[in-house]
Each structure stands twice: as C-alpha cells, then as structure tokens.
Amino acid sequence: MAVIAPSKELLQPPISPRCHVLLAGKPKFQMAKNPRARSFSPWLRPTEQRSYGLVNCRSSRQVSAFGGGELSIGRTVADIKTALYQSIQGINRGIFGVPSAKKSEIEGLVKLLESHNPTPHPTENLQMVDGCWKLVYSTISILGAKRTKLGLRDFVSLGDFLQAIDVAERKAVNVIKFNVRGLKMLTGQLTVVASFKIASKSFIQRVDIEYKNSTIAPDQLMSIFRKNYDILLAIFNPEGWLEISYVDESMRIGRDDKGNIFILERLEL
Numbered sequence: 198m199a200v201i202a203p204s205k206e207l208l209q210p211p212i213s214p215r216c217h218v219l220l221a222g223k224p225k226f227q228m229a230k231n232p233r234a235r236s237f238s239p240w241l242r243p244t245e246q247r248s249y250g251l252v253n254c255r256s257s258r259q260v261s262a263f264g265g266g267e268l269s270i271g272r273t274v275a276d277i278k279t280a281l282y283q284s285i286q287g288i289n290r291g292i293f294g295v296p297s298a299k300k301s302e303i304e305g306l307v308k309l310l311e312s313h314n315p316t317p318h319p320t321e322n323l324q325m326v327d328g329c330w331k332l333v334y335s336t337i338s339i340l341g342a343k344r345t346k347l348g349l350r351d352f353v354s355l356g357d358f359l360q361a362i363d364v365a366e367r368k369a370v371n372v373i374k375f376n377v378r379g380l381k382m383l384t385g386q387l388t389v390v391a392s393f394k395i396a397s398k399s400f401i402q403r404v405d406i407e408y409k410n411s412t413i414a415p416d417q418l419m420s421i422f423r424k425n426y427d428i429l430l431a432i433f434n435p436e437g438w439l440e441i442s443y444v445d446e447s448m449r450i451g452r453d454d455k456g457n458i459f460i461l462e463r464l465e466l
Contacts, residue, residue, distance in 0.1 A: 274313060278448065281306040285334045285460070292355060294338045303334065307450055307458060311442045319402055319441040320395045323364045326444055329464040332358035336457045339432060346425045352378045353421065356386075360461065367392055369406070373433055375418060385418030387411060391435050400440075408436040 272280075284303050288295055295303070316325050335358075344350055356374025363369075369391045377383040389411045396403040411430055413419045422429050435453075443450035451459045 272309075274310065274445075277306055277309050281310070281460070282333075288334075289355070290332055290358065291334050291336060292339055293344065293349075294340055295336075300336070304458065307443075307460065310448075311450060314443045316441075316444045317401070319444050320404065321401065325446075326362050326441065326449060327364040328362060330360045330362065330449060330461040331464050332360070332459060332461050334458070334460040336459075337432065343428055343432070346428060348377075348421065354378070356384070359464075367394060369393055369435065371433065371435060377418065377421060383415075383417055385413065385415050387413045387422075387429065387433060389430075389433055389435065393439075396438055402440045402442060403438050404441070405438050406435045408434050 281303065284299070284306060285291070288299065291300075291303075316322050319325060339347065339349060347353065349355065354376045356376055357372075358374075359372040361370045361372075371389045371391070373387045373389075375385050375387070377385070390409045391406050392409055393404045393406045396405050411434075413422060413426075419426075437454040439454075439459075440452045441449065442452050447463050449459075449461045449463070451461075453459070
C-alpha cells in the first residue's frame with residue numbers, strides 16, 4: 198500500500214468477485230510445474246488497461262485503530278501503520294535490497310502489528326484474505342548476477358506486484374508487471390497461479406501453497422526472459438507454506454517457510 202499512493206486501475210486474473218476483470222485471448226506462453234522453482238511470495242499490482250487483462254481496483258487507505266486502544270509503546274494501530282508506510286517509502290518494495298538498519302526498523306514495526314493481530318485465527322476467517330492485494334514490501338530481493346541476467350539494471354523495470362485470492366476456489370494468482378525500455382515502451386506481465394489449503398488445525402495461521410502454472414505475455418516479453426526464465430520463476434514461485442501473521446480490513450502481513458516477510462495492502466472496487 199508521506200503514504201504510498203495506490204493505483205486506480207489494476208491488472209488481475211478473473212478469480213475474485215471483488216475484481217472486475219476483462220481478459221482477451223489465450224495466454225501467449227505457459228510453463229508447466231517446475232519443482233526446482235521454489236521461492237516467491239504471495240503478492241502484486243498493475244496500472245494501465247491492456248488487452249491481456251484488466252482489473253479495476255482502488256486501494257483503501259483507511260486504517261483502523263480497532264477501538265482506539267493504545268499499544269505497548271503508546272501508539273495506536275493506525276499510528277504504527279503510518280510509521281510503517283513512511284519507513285518503506287522510496288525503497289521499491291525492498292526488491293533490490295535494503296540497508297540493514299532500515300530492514301530492522303521495518304521488522305520492528307511489523308512485529309508490533311503482529312503482536313496486536315485482530316485476526317488471531319486467520320485460517321478460520323479466510324474471508325479476511327479474500328480479494329485483491331498489492332505488495333508494498335518484501336524481504337525477497339533480486340541482487341547481483343540475477344538482477345543483471347534479468348535485465349533489471351538497464352532496460353527492464355519492475356511494475357506493480359498484485360495478488361488475487363479466491364477463497365472459495367482455494368486459488369491465488371500473482372501478477373508481476375514489467376516495463377521494457379526501447380524504441381517504445383513495452384509493458385507485460387508474469388502471472389503465477391497457485392492453489393492453497395489450510396495446513397492443519399495445529400497451525401491456525403498457516404496455509405500450504407502449491408504452484409500450478411505460470412504465463413508470461415506478450416510474446417516480446419517472453420523472448421526477453423526465455424533464456425533466464427528459470428531464474429525469474431525461482432524468484433516469484435510461491436510454493437511452500439505461508440503464515441498469515443496479521444490481517445485486518447486494509448493490511449496483511451505474512452511470513453513464509455524461507456524466512457521472508459510480505460506486507461500487502463488491500464485493493465477494493
């Protein structure tokens with residue numbers, strides 16, 4: 198999700214009644230399940246209408262203090278959220294690395310929110326995670342040779358990271374937007390589809406995630422990434438388990454089996 202201004206238009210797959218989606222044509226490319234690719238995150242967001250997908254969502258900026266009660270450091274939940282948004286401003290969701298001091302600051306605020314989670318049994322209240330979400334911070338990073346091979350230093354830039362969750366279908370669709378500089382700007386997206394299920398009654402915050410398939414469009418974008426597609430998918434494949442450590446009407450925080458943290462803000466019609 199000064200506060201990061203949300204976009205008003207949102208590319209997204211057609212899985213949630215909260216996301217109005219227009220899809221045209223079949224996917225240009227599909228990748229079968231790859232057991233080696235195992236490290237992504239539950240998330241995403243788009244900006245402009247495209248022939249291969251449109252979701253109209255807008256971000257809800259309202260945050261609730263949940264009754265206005267004071268937290269342990271004398272701040273309301275709304276105060277901590279504001280501090281968190283200020284802390285993550287200008288770091289591009291952390292995808293290209295964050296200084297250790299800044300990372301510690303963010304994690305401290307995350308832990309404060311987690312300690313006052315208004316939904317302590319999220320797997321019994323999955324309607325709280327249903328709908329459209331936008332990634333605003335993750336500890337997953339693309340550095341060094343991986344960043345160079347994917348062209349993310351020179352001519353390819355990352356757009357929005359979105360996630361649509363359909364609780365009824367037990368399905369999550371993650372979308373990563375890309376912009377390619379050249380004679381003219383090319384915009385495309387990687388879409389990763391996964392299923393999820395409640396891990397067990399012993400883990401009231403955890404869901405198991407299984408990778409299903411991925412697509413990338415348009416064809417020109419696939420030609421850019423084809424050689425290093427395994428690297429791309431290894432970064433953004435969500436398979437594993439995820440703990441929902443905080444969720445309310447506007448924000449969700451998760452921790453995965455690889456030790457990563459994800460902060461997402463809800464997007465609404």
